[in-house]
Amino acid sequence: MGSIPDIWGLVAPLGPGRTPAVRLFAPPGAALATGAVDVLTGIALAGLVALALAAAVAGSLLAVRLARRAFLARPTTGREALLGREAVVRRTGNGAGQVLLEGAWWTVRGRDAPVREGQRVRVVGQEGLDLVVEDAGPRTDRRAAEEEPP
Structure with a gap:
């Protein structure tokens, strides 16, 4: 009977579901330390799983919100995409001018009067x-200085 505890002292499991390891020269309290490490590892693992789950839920909610916003947005293509947009006339000639709007150069004509270089216009x-x-x-806001030509 006395030899059975000695055997378990030499061959001790490292934790639930882990391969046993041989501890021939284990200091006193080594089994307690190993058990404490196993408990802390289990707690840390549970925390990581909870954190990953929370991140997945938050990411899913954000994706749904962005998809909903894109789905409900009014399409802006064709003629109505440029209506109401403002730009600065960069070049003029023959009563018309050119503006850089949405990354493309457009020829513009004034509705009531010819356009002039540097003039802010609305489509x-x-x-x-x-x-x-x-x-x-x-324009009176701060972005006007950034958009105006030098």
Whole structure:
């Protein structure tokens, strides 16, 4: 009977479901330390699983919100995409001008008067490939300085 505890002292499991390891020269309290490490590892693993689950839920909610916003957004293509947009006339000639709008150069014509270089205009219509614009007046916000040509 006395030899059975000695055997379990030499061959001790490292934790639930793990391969036993031989501890021939284990200091006193080694089994207690191993058990404490196993408990802490289990707690840390449970924490990581909970954190991963929370991140997955948060990511899913964000993806649903962004998809819903994109689905409900009014499509902006064709003529109505440019209506109401503002730009600065960069070049002029023959009563028309050119503006850089949405990454493309457009020819613009004033609805009531010819456009002039540096003028801020608002798109109010389209005639063929030319945009019809009106004077939008100077901008007063901080972005105006960033968008105005030097």
